[in-house]
Amino acid sequence: MTGPTRSQGNGHAATRQRMSGSQAVDLARRHLRELTGNECESVSSIQRGRDGWSVQLETVELERIPRTTDILASYLIELDERGELMSYERVARYYRNQATPAE
Numbered sequence: 001m002t003g004p005t006r007s008q009g010n011g012h013a014a015t016r017q018r019m020s021g022s023q024a025v026d027l028a029r030r031h032l033r034e035l036t037g038n039e040c041e042s043v044s045s046i047q048r049g050r051d052g053w054s055v056q057l058e059t060v061e062l063e064r065i066p067r068t069t070d071i072l073a074s075y076l077i078e079l080d081e082r083g084e085l086m087s088y089e090r091v092a093r094y095y096r097n098q099a100t101p102a103e
Helices: 021-036
Strands: 004-009 012-017 040-048 052-062 071-080 085-095
Touching: 021 040, 021 052, 021 071, 021 085, 052 085
Parallel strands: none
Antiparallel strands: 004 012, 040 052, 052 071, 071 085
């Protein structure tokens, strides 16, 4: 469901816009850049939760030659419904040439 939602507060109706998935990704990318100094290389997942969004992002932590040996990291960023950062965690670190991050 997109568009405005209504909520009641002290008897008055207040209208607020729900954040879209693409807005959540943009904000998560911005938070990642501010916290790590690294640009987001890709988005692995996005999920709307009851109170906001969870976005998993991939970034290059260490560039190497050849590029297949770059060290990448996967970060989980959780945002509230306004886009404020709720949590930030590096959940995996792996070489670019790995098919999937090691668990």
